[in-house]
Amino acid sequence: MSPVESFDHAVHSRPKRKLDDYAPNLDGDDDDAETSELVSVRMRKDEPNAVQQSSDLSGPIVSDAAETSSAESRTTTRSRLQFFIRMLSEGNTIVIQANSNDTVKSIHERIQVMTGIPVMEQRLIYRGKQLQWEQSLAECSIQNDAGLQLVGRMRSTEHPQAWQVIDDMVGVICRLCKGELVQSSLKLIKSRMTEFFAMTPKDDNDLAIGYLQIFMYSSAPAALVMLYMSPMSGNKECADSSIRHFLNSCRNALPKNLHTQCAPIVLEFCKLLRKFTPEDTLYLACRSTLGSLLENFGGSLWEKIGVLRATKYGDDVKGLVVIQDIFPFVSELAGRLSRDLTSSMEMVLSVGPLVSDVRDFTAFLVPLRKAILGQVGITCPIAVPLPKRGYNHPSHGDEIEYLHGIFRDLLMRMDKCLGKVEERLNVRGSGDGEINYSGWSQYLTILKELYAISKLYQGTEEQFWKVLRRRKSPLCALILRYAKRSDDHRWLLEHKDVTNFESRRHLIMMMLPEVKEDYEELFEMLIDRSHLLAESFEYIGRADPEALHGGLFMEFKNEEATGPGVLREWFFLVCQALFNQQNALFVACPNDRRRFYPNPGKLPLAFDACFP
Known part of the structure; x- marks a missing residue:
């Protein structure tokens, strides 16, 4: 059935249909495909009662192809005008019949009866110009079947x-x-x-x-x-x-x-x-x-x-x-992420979740969480399902429960994705070479957002960490491969049992500020090897802390070598001297030989030995 036939069928089956229903409502929630298309229609000119002043449309409506008129009907209706008014604020179209000598103000009054919009808040635009109240339709040069636009007035x-x-x-x-x-x-x-x-x-x-x-x-x-x-x-x-x-x-x-x-x-x-x-x-x-x-x-x-x-x-x-404004975007993006996570498991060459989708999902979750905590005013963590009685904000209850469902769905899919990562890492470990899946790149960011949602509901945070403990091996692999300096990784360090030493060290390194080589001068030191520790303390003790940020230039007395290798050697020798038992600046921990502690008793004597 064509759009025009569908439209005609809808009109005949609902003779009391309102005028606003004849065009797509840009703000409405009606997703009917038949009414979402803009269908241009005309009334039969030989049926003067086809359109009444009210919203009763009992007269027949036909398409342009079926329009017929006679010379006699043109003569009898010459003083009558039929024109269309498009409401830009809603996307609806209304049809009005009037005499050519009717004033613009009378049209405004009829629009108020039909739509409820006050006359003072209406503006009619025709051919790019606003119509004045005192003018007649003839003075405004409005022709039969003309199209006007109705917009709001401040x-x-x-x-x-x-x-x-x-x-x-x-x-x-x-x-x-x-x-x-x-x-x-x-x-x-x-x-x-x-x-x-x-x-x-x-x-x-x-x-x-x-x-x-x-x-x-x-x-x-x-x-x-x-x-x-x-x-x-x-x-x-x-x-x-x-x-x-x-x-x-x-x-x-x-x-x-x-x-x-x-x-x-x-x-x-x-x-x-x-x-x-x-x-x-x-x-x-x-x-x-x-x-x-x-x-x-x-x-x-x-x-x-x-x-x-x-x-x-x-x-x-x-x-x-409010929550209703933000939540549709969160729901839409969650559906896209769920679909893309599934495809990243099934297809090796899948790009996985898009960076733009993950970024938008993160962006909308920030105000949504704050709206739940601030506007709804219920105590977190929230028990789901919500109590049906005594709940102060039932209008938000569906969204709050649905967000909990989003968390469960995405966590389940992330659990399966991490399982696939582990399988493919084991395949690589068996000698099949390096594997690089682009679909994995957004996994950590999605997990971070799931962690933020988990703090809103009872029992979900424990459920979240339980999954990560079970998938510790693939999680650590993702950290080493995809954790970036620009991201916030502190949430991963809250539970050390979900990471290993290598992944934690990598996270700590990513949290340190990146050294920038934008200083014009290096701090120069000329050290005598025989007085290495004493001269090094003297140089660094007198240096301006800001000057040390630019880096060090190291040279040993009576030696020509310079550069990074010399600096590395100096650093190694200084560390060796600091832990030398003859200086006794530090003592080894008796239970763990990898740990050292300052020697409170001999530390002053050691400094006196270094600076006689």
């Missing part, structure tokens, strides 16, 4: 210049969606967006929020996504470039203290794009940007500032981003 005009810039940008987008040819459209949209960010205050947080709200109130995100979904040639590329320009401007044109305030707009882009293109590269870019904006403010600043979000139709800004 309740105040504190920033008229910023509003005008965004209004001009939305007007260009509306013209492109109608199929009009706009010269240098992409350049025009980007220039308006750049101008908007340039005029946004950088040193006044509250004032900047007011500017950024204009972008939401004007339905600019919905307009750009509508342009992205437009079938017109070039519109998709124009919208893609424009939205990416906005994402870059959020991070580059604004200071870091304002990045959080951009999160509601990026969240809106994510919601709209996920409805249509969950695997699209533009959606993935928006998702990653949102994750980075939330992750950067994951500490106490997250709790103090929060992430503001604007509501529909110009409502006041409300609260923090």
